[in-house]
Amino acid sequence: EPEVTQTPSHQVTQMGQEVILRCVPISNHLYFYWYRQILGQKVEFLVSFYNNEISEKSEIFDDQFSVERPDGSNFTLKIRSTKLEDSAMYFCASSDRVYEKLFFGSGTQLSVL
Amino acid sequence: AQSVAQPEDQVNVAEGNPLTVKCTYSVSGNPYLFWYVQYPNRGLQFLLKYITGDNLVKGSYGFEAEFNKSQTSFHLKKPSALVSDSALYFCAVGGYNNNDMRFGAGTRLTVKP
Numbered sequence: 001e002p003e004v005t006q007t008p009s010h011q012v013t014q015m016g017q018e019v020i021l022r023c024v025p026i027s028n029h030l031y032f033y034w035y036r037q038i039l040g041q042k043v044e045f046l047v048s049f050y051n052n053e054i055s056e057k058s059e060i061f062d063d064q065f066s067v068e069r070p071d072g073s074n075f076t077l078k079i080r081s082t083k084l085e086d087s088a089m090y091f092c093a094s095s096d097r098v099y100e101k102l103f104f105g106s107g108t109q110l111s112v113l
Numbered sequence: 114a115q116s117v118a119q120p121e122d123q124v125n126v127a128e129g130n131p132l133t134v135k136c137t138y139s140v141s142g143n144p145y146l147f148w149y150v151q152y153p154n155r156g157l158q159f160l161l162k163y164i165t166g167d168n169l170v171k172g173s174y175g176f177e178a179e180f181n182k183s184q185t186s187f188h189l190k191k192p193s194a195l196v197s198d199s200a201l202y203f204c205a206v207g208g209y210n211n212n213d214m215r216f217g218a219g220t221r222l223t224v225k226p
């Protein structure tokens with residue numbers, strides 16, 4: 001079965017540094033998402049992306065966050081200046097159409113020190 | 114924005130017994146409801162969805178869920194639990210365009226032999 005790929009699996013960074021989390025969605029999918037999960041608990045919506053622009057974003061997704069689909073296959077999440085509270089597992093997801101299930105990657109564990 | 118509530122942090126059942134994991138939702142308009150499962154150190158995996166049609170939907174691994182509009186609920190059920198069903202279960206609701214799928218806080222299911 002096709003899968004969503006995320007790299008790296010773990011990222012450690014210093015507070016204030018920029019990080020880029022990378023995702024390769026399933027190739028024929030059109031809708032892309034970032035979620036995060038803190039300490040294995042609630043899964044929080046960050047942003048959705050369709051047709052090369054943000055469709056929806058949550059209150060968490062402030063000016064420090066940005067997303068990009070630079071080359072038609074990758075989908076990245078950038079955190080410009082990381083804070084301690086950004087430490088979480090970040091999941092990328094994709095789907096091929098509206099009202100359809102999401103396929104999730106295995107996540108990137110971000111640790112901000 | 115739409116939301117879901119999972120009132121139980123933890124559900125414990127004995128192997129072979131029926132299980133129920135509860136979910137209630139809040140949304141404007143028609144709900145698009147999903148259940149996902151997360152095993153340790155993995156991304157979320159789709160179990161089943163309700164978009165329209167029969168109120169009882171069947172999904173992967175013998176799970177099913179019942180949509181109840183009057184009670185705004187979408188409880189996950191299985192007639193006979195397995196130890197391997199032990200995992201974290203998330204209910205999710207999508208809005209009219211599903212570009213903003215919101216997850217519940219999760220319920221940890223433990224099935225004991």
